[in-house]
Amino acid sequence: MGKYFDELMQDHRFREGLNACMNCGACTAVCPAAEYYNYDPRQIVDDVQARDDESIEALMKSDTIWYCGECMSCRPRCPRGNTPAYVIQALRKLSQKYGFFTESEKGRQQYALGKVLGGNMMELGYCVHPTRVAPRMHPEQGPVWAWVHEHDDDVFARFTENYKKQGPGPARAIDPESMAEFRRIFDVSGGTEFLDNIERHSLKKAEELGMTPEEYMEYVYTYNSGTHTL
Amino acid sequence: MKYRYANWQEYSKYIADDHYYYARSCIRQNFFPGSEKAFLDILRNDLGMDITEDPRHTTCTGIGYHSDVVPLETTMAIVARQFALMTECGYENYVASCITSFGIYSEVLDMWHHFPELEAKARENLFKATGREFHKPKILVHTSDLMFHVREKIAEKGVRRLVNAATGEPLKVVDHIGCHYAKVFPKKGIGGAEFPYVLAGMVEAWGGQSVDYPERRHCCGFGFRNYLVQANRGYSIANSKKKFESMAPYQPDFIVSNCPGCAMFLDRWQFTLNAMTGSNYAIPSLTYEEMAGLVMGIDPWDLGLQMHQVPVEPLLDKLGVQYDPAAKYLGKNGKFIGQPVAPAIYNPAAL
Known part of the structure; x- marks a missing residue:
C-alpha cells in the first residue's frame, strides 16, 4: 500500500501538482480532453491521492492517463492550487519506467512519439522540421503545405539564405559541435536512456504481437479502436 | 496577497525596452519563417532595437517534454545551455518565439527557485556535457510581449x-x-x-x-x-x-x-x-x-x-x-515553382 505513491512523491512535478484535492471537478469542467474523451481528471487525482497501489498500477496500464493534452487549462482553475496535468505527467513517466505503457492502445503510441520526436531532435536539433512533415503522414496539412514541402528550398529562399545550411535563420542546419553538445546533454541527464527504455519495452511488445518494428510503428501511429470517446 | 484580479492591467509585467537574446521556435520557423523574419526586421530595422540571434541554439525540447518522451532533467539541462549561450553573448534579457518554450523557460526558472537542487543538477549536467556555465536571464518574455510593448x-x-x-x-x-x-x-x-x-x-x-x-x-x-x-x-x-x-x-x-x-x-x-x-x-x-x-x-x-x-x-x-x-507562389527572384492544387482535388493518399 503506497509504494507507487511514494515513488510519485519523488517526482518534483508530482509534488507541485498535487496538494490536496477536494474533488470539486473544476479541472474536469474546463478540460478539453474530458470534453472529447471518456476522461475525468478529477477522478484520476482522487484515485492517486487515495494511495492505493492496485488502483495506481491500473491507471498506469490504462488508456486513461494518455488522453490529457497537457494544455494546462486545469492549472489556473483549481481552487486548491493543484495541477492535474502535472499528476498525469508523473504517472506517464512512471508508467514508462515500468513498461506499463505498452499495455494500452494509447500508451503504445509512445513508441511513435519517441521515434519521430527523438529522431528529429537527435538528428537535426529540432522537434519539428519542414523536411519531416510529410504530406502522406499529415493529410490535414492540405495542398499548400504539400506545395511547400515539395519546393521547400525555393519557398524558404524568400526568407533566409541559410535554409538547411549553417548560419542564422529559420530551419538552419545546427553546427556539428552544438549537435554534439545537445546529444551529450541527453546522455548525461538521462534523456537517451529514457528514449532507449521506451524502445526496449515497445519492441518487446511488438514481438509479443508478432509484428516487425516497422509494422508496429504503423500500427501505433494509425490504429484507433474507436472506444475512447464519450 | 491580492485575492482577486479585476482587469488585464493587473496581470501586467515589466518588459525591458531593448537588448534581447532571441530564440527561434521549432514550429514557427517551420510553418511561418516569414513571421520570424518580420519580427526581427521590424524591431531591428524599423525601431532600431538590439535583438541578437545565435545560430548555436537548439530546440528547448518542449514538444518532446510535453509528449512525455523527454525527462524534466534533460529539458532543464538543454534550457541551461540556451541560457549559457545568452550569457556568452553578453545578454540578460531572453525573448522566446515559441509559446511552449516560453512556458518551459518560465516553469524551469520557477522550479529552480522552489527546488534549488534541480538548478544545481542542471548546472552539473550542463558542465559535464559542454563545459558551459550560465547566468539566469533577468528578463524573460515571449515575442508577443515585446511586440505588445512597442x-x-x-x-x-x-x-x-x-x-x-x-x-x-x-x-x-x-x-x-x-x-x-x-x-x-x-x-x-x-x-x-x-x-x-x-x-x-x-x-x-x-x-x-x-x-x-x-x-x-x-x-x-x-x-x-x-x-x-x-x-x-x-x-x-x-x-x-x-x-x-x-x-x-x-x-x-x-x-x-x-x-x-x-x-x-x-x-x-x-x-x-x-x-x-x-x-x-x-x-x-x-x-x-x-x-x-x-x-x-x-x-x-x-x-x-x-x-x-x-x-x-x-x-x-x-x-x-x-x-x-501572380507573384504569390513565386520563389526567390521571381522563379516559377508551380503552385498548390485546389483543395477540392487534393488527394494526399496519392503522394
Whole structure:
C-alpha cells in the first residue's frame, strides 16, 4: 500500500501538482480532453491521492492517463492550487519506467512519439522540421503545405539564405559541435536512456504481437479502436 | 496577497525596452519563417532595437517534454545551455518565439527557485556535457510581449490601420492566446488567463476591433500527442471546431494567435473541416508578426502569407493592400515553382 505513491512523491512535478484535492471537478469542467474523451481528471487525482497501489498500477496500464493534452487549462482553475496535468505527467513517466505503457492502445503510441520526436531532435536539433512533415503522414496539412514541402528550398529562399545550411535563420542546419553538445546533454541527464527504455519495452511488445518494428510503428501511429470517446 | 484580479492591467509585467537574446521556435520557423523574419526586421530595422540571434541554439525540447518522451532533467539541462549561450553573448534579457518554450523557460526558472537542487543538477549536467556555465536571464518574455510593448511605435510608423479601406470601419478580429502563455503562469502573461490582452492591445493600437467570443480561452486542440499521432487527431480538430463555431457568428475578418502551433492549426483545420463536413470556413488565420507586417506595409508574400491554407486575399483587399496576385507562389527572384492544387482535388493518399 503506497509504494507507487511514494515513488510519485519523488517526482518534483508530482509534488507541485498535487496538494490536496477536494474533488470539486473544476479541472474536469474546463478540460478539453474530458470534453472529447471518456476522461475525468478529477477522478484520476482522487484515485492517486487515495494511495492505493492496485488502483495506481491500473491507471498506469490504462488508456486513461494518455488522453490529457497537457494544455494546462486545469492549472489556473483549481481552487486548491493543484495541477492535474502535472499528476498525469508523473504517472506517464512512471508508467514508462515500468513498461506499463505498452499495455494500452494509447500508451503504445509512445513508441511513435519517441521515434519521430527523438529522431528529429537527435538528428537535426529540432522537434519539428519542414523536411519531416510529410504530406502522406499529415493529410490535414492540405495542398499548400504539400506545395511547400515539395519546393521547400525555393519557398524558404524568400526568407533566409541559410535554409538547411549553417548560419542564422529559420530551419538552419545546427553546427556539428552544438549537435554534439545537445546529444551529450541527453546522455548525461538521462534523456537517451529514457528514449532507449521506451524502445526496449515497445519492441518487446511488438514481438509479443508478432509484428516487425516497422509494422508496429504503423500500427501505433494509425490504429484507433474507436472506444475512447464519450 | 491580492485575492482577486479585476482587469488585464493587473496581470501586467515589466518588459525591458531593448537588448534581447532571441530564440527561434521549432514550429514557427517551420510553418511561418516569414513571421520570424518580420519580427526581427521590424524591431531591428524599423525601431532600431538590439535583438541578437545565435545560430548555436537548439530546440528547448518542449514538444518532446510535453509528449512525455523527454525527462524534466534533460529539458532543464538543454534550457541551461540556451541560457549559457545568452550569457556568452553578453545578454540578460531572453525573448522566446515559441509559446511552449516560453512556458518551459518560465516553469524551469520557477522550479529552480522552489527546488534549488534541480538548478544545481542542471548546472552539473550542463558542465559535464559542454563545459558551459550560465547566468539566469533577468528578463524573460515571449515575442508577443515585446511586440505588445512597442505597439504604439508600430502604430506611429505604420502605413495603414486595421480598418476596412472602403468603409473606414475597424476590422473585427478574434484572438487566440496560446495555453502555455496564459495558463502555466497567468501572472507572467499580459492579461493572464482571464483577461487576454497581449493581442487585443495590438489590435486596438492598430485600429482594429477586438471581439470577445465565448470560447476565446479554449485550447486550439494541439494537445501534443493528440496531434502528433495520426490516430488521435480527432481530439485536435474537435477543439478547433468548437472555436470556429464560437467565433463564426461574429463574422470576424481574421483570427490572430500568439502561439506558432495555434496559428497553424486554426489555418489548416478550416480546410480539413471543410473537406470532412462540407462547411465553408475561410477566416484568415494570422500570426501577430504578420498582422504587424501588414500594418508596416511589408509585401504579403515577403511575410509568407502564401504559406497559409486559407486564402488571405479577401483580407488584403479589405485592408487596401496593393499586391501582385501572380507573384504569390513565386520563389526567390521571381522563379516559377508551380503552385498548390485546389483543395477540392487534393488527394494526399496519392503522394
